[in-house]
Structure formats: C-alpha cells, structure tokens
Amino acid sequence: MEKYVKKCPECAGINLFLNKEKGEIICKDCGLVVEEKMVDFDQEWREFDASDAATKRRSGAPMTYTQYDQGLGTEVGRKADLYSLGDKGKNKFFRLRKWQYRISTAIERNLKLALAELKRVSSYLKLPKSVEEESARIYTLAVQRGLVRGRSMESVVAGALYAACRRHDVPRTLDELSEASGIEKKEIGRTYRFVTRELGITILPSNPADYIARFSSSLNLSAETQSKSVEILEKAQKAELTSGRGPTGIAAAALYVSALIHGEKRTQREVADVAGVTEVTIRNRYKELLEELDLEKDMKKVKNKGKN
DNA sequence: AAGACGAAAGTGGTTGA
DNA sequence: TCAACAACTTTCGTCTT
Numbered sequence: 001m002e003k004y005v006k007k008c009p010e011c012a013g014i015n016l017f018l019n020k021e022k023g024e025i026i027c028k029d030c031g032l033v034v035e036e037k038m039v040d041f042d043q044e045w046r047e048f049d050a051s052d053a054a055t056k057r058r059s060g061a062p063m064t065y066t067q068y069d070q071g072l073g074t075e076v077g078r079k080a081d082l083y084s085l086g087d088k089g090k091n092k093f094f095r096l097r098k099w100q101y102r103i104s105t106a107i108e109r110n111l112k113l114a115l116a117e118l119k120r121v122s123s124y125l126k127l128p129k130s131v132e133e134e135s136a137r138i139y140t141l142a143v144q145r146g147l148v149r150g151r152s153m154e155s156v157v158a159g160a161l162y163a164a165c166r167r168h169d170v171p172r173t174l175d176e177l178s179e180a181s182g183i184e185k186k187e188i189g190r191t192y193r194f195v196t197r198e199l200g201i202t203i204l205p206s207n208p209a210d211y212i213a214r215f216s217s218s219l220n221l222s223a224e225t226q227s228k229s230v231e232i233l234e235k236a237q238k239a240e241l242t243s244g245r246g247p248t249g250i251a252a253a254a255l256y257v258s259a260l261i262h263g264e265k266r267t268q269r270e271v272a273d274v275a276g277v278t279e280v281t282i283r284n285r286y287k288e289l290l291e292e293l294d295l296e297k298d299m300k301k302v303k304n305k306g307k308n
Numbered sequence: 309a310a311g312a313c314g315a316a317a318g319t320g321g322t323t324g325a
Numbered sequence: 326t327c328a329a330c331a332a333c334t335t336t337c338g339t340c341t342t
Binding site for chain 3: 244245246277278280284
C-alpha cells in the first residue's frame with residue numbers, strides 16, 4: 001500500500017492509500033473504497049540486463065493476451081517443402097495444411113468470442129487490467145490444450161477469471177462471478193478446479209483479510225471497524241480458527257463482531273448478503289471467535305450486561 | 309415484528325481404503 | 326469406485342429485543 005495524493009471525496013481526508021495489486025484506493029479515515037477500477041501505470045517487469053530487456057520488453061504493438069492470437073499464428077509448411085515429397089507425401093501435406101488451417105481458425109474464432117465475453121465480465125466486476133490479462137492467458141492456454149471441449153465457453157471464461165482473481169489476491173466470490181457471467185456457481189467452481197489442475201496452476205487459499213475492504217465498504221462501515229476486523233482475523237489465524245474454513249465466512253464474522261464492538265451494528269442478514277454466506281455460517285464463526293479470542297471485554301464496553 | 313439463536317437434515321466436494 | 330467426512334446451506338421452531 002502506498003500513500004495516494006488526492007483527497008477523499010467522502011470525508012475530504014487526506015489518508016488515501018493506493019493498493020496497486022487490487023486496483024483499489026482506500027480511505028483510512030472513512031473506509032471508503034474510492035476507486036476500484038484504475039489503470040495500472042507501472043511496468044510490471046524490471047530489467048537488469050540485456051537478456052531481460054529482450055524477453056520482457058515489448059515494443060511495437062503491445063503483445064497482449066487480450067488480443068486473440070497475440071499476433072502469432074501457426075502455419076503448416078511452405079511451397080518449397082513440396083519438392084522433397086512424393087505424390088503420397090503431397091496429398092498428406094495438403095491434408096495436414098487443411099486441418100491446421102481449420103483448427104487454427106476454429107481456435108481463433110473461439111478466442112475472439114471468448115475474450116469479448118471475458119472483457120465484458122471483467123469490466124462488469126471492475127477488475128484491474130492485470131487480472132484481465134492473466135485470465136486471458138489462462139483461457140488461451142486452456143483452449144490450446146483442448147480443455148474447453150465439453151464445456152461451455154462462458155463457464156471456462158468465468159473459471160479463468162476466478163483463478164486469475166485468486167492469483168492476484170483480489171478475490172471475488174463465486175457468487176459475484178456467477179452474477180456477472182450468468183453461469184451457475186457450481187459450474188464455475190468445477191471448471192475452475194478442472195482448468196487449474198490441468199494447467200498445473202497452483203493457487204494459495206485466499207486470505208480472509210483480502211475480502212474485508214470490499215465487504216466493509218459495501219456495508220458503509222468505518223475505518224476503525226475495518227482495521228479492528230483485520231486485527232481480529234490475525235488473532236483468529238494464530239488460534240488456528242481459519243484453516244479449512246471458508247475465508248468469506250470468517251471475514252464476514254470478523255466484520256460482524258467488529259461492527260458490534262464499534263457500535264455500528266449490522267444485522268447478520270446484511271453481513272451475510274454482502275459476503276455471500278448464510279447467517280448460520282456467520283453465527284458459527286462468530287461463536288468460535290468469541291470463545292477462542294477473549295473479545296468479551298471489548299463486548300462488555302458496548303452492552304454493559306454482565307456475562308455468567 | 310424483526311432479529312438472533314440453534315437443531316436437524318440436505319448438498320457437493322474431498323479423502324482414503 | 327465407494328463410503329466416511331467436514332464445511333456449508335436450508336429450513337424451521339424458539340427465544341430476545
């Protein structure tokens with residue numbers, strides 16, 4: 001996170017912080033997420049020597065995975081090769097070239113459509129460009145390996161986006177992806193798992209804290225509440241309450257408790273809705289939090305009723 | 309009347325034989 | 326391949342504010 005220069009449009013505070021990875025600017029005073037979609041002005045690579053320059057630098061038209069063939073294509077053979085072939089060889093050659101042509105145009109057509117869809121969903125969710133690129137890359141690989149066969153193009157696009165979000169620590173819930181893409185949640189989850197497994201993409205379990213900023217912003221919670229909940233999350237992780245649990249549930253519970261403590265009560269329903277979990281899950285996590293971390297003292301300050 | 313709480317049954321996915 | 330299993334959901338009745 002780095003300091004940002006402008007003033008917060010909500011509270012006119014100057015404590016704006018920029019998180020480039022997530023494409024978010026967060027106001028530490030009021031917790032407002034000012035801008036979720038921004039242009040990343042940075043180079044994402046660094047050059048240390050000439051070979052870095054050769055491999056990483058991109059000049060001319062930018063080579064980008066959001067262009068469907070990256071300006072590169074495959075062609076089978078050239079005329080000159082024909083002289084070394086007999087009649088049989090020639091036939092084979094033409095057949096192969098025909099197939100290659102069909103396959104590559106099929107892939108290109110598919111990519112063209114898919115990347116349009118990908119851009120649509122990505123902009124709907126206001127995802128940063130880096131994530132869009134990543135998911136386009138993933139999708140391209142998936143098409144080349146024939147992983148789309150038997151699956152709808154849209155669901156693979158959604159799966160690729162989900163994977164890219166996770167890799168960039170800018171998690172969106174399956175619900176959000178589902179709403180944006182119109183694909184069922186389980187279908188996205190399925191293709192996501194399939195694609196990442198087949199492509200050997202490793203993805204770390206997402207950190208609950210990554211969800212806090214967004215959730216708390218849609219609930220209009222204060223910055224104190226927000227940072228308190230991150231604090232709670234850290235303690236929860238030390239107490240090993242987080243492993244194996246759904247990160248959104250934990251994030252939601254931490255936010256819920258934190259809101260209670262700061263007298264900004266939100267109903268379990270409200271928190272559950274933005275986090276995409278049920279009230280029951282929040283209750284369970286919330287109960288565990290109260291048991292394991294001694295938050296009672298904090299709670300007493302708010303509702304001064306003795307416990308036991 | 310709305311919200312919080314918790315029990316019970318159901319779902320989809322993982323794991324280990 | 327199948328059954329046991331954990332996490333989470335759905336549903337519903339009861340209690341609290």
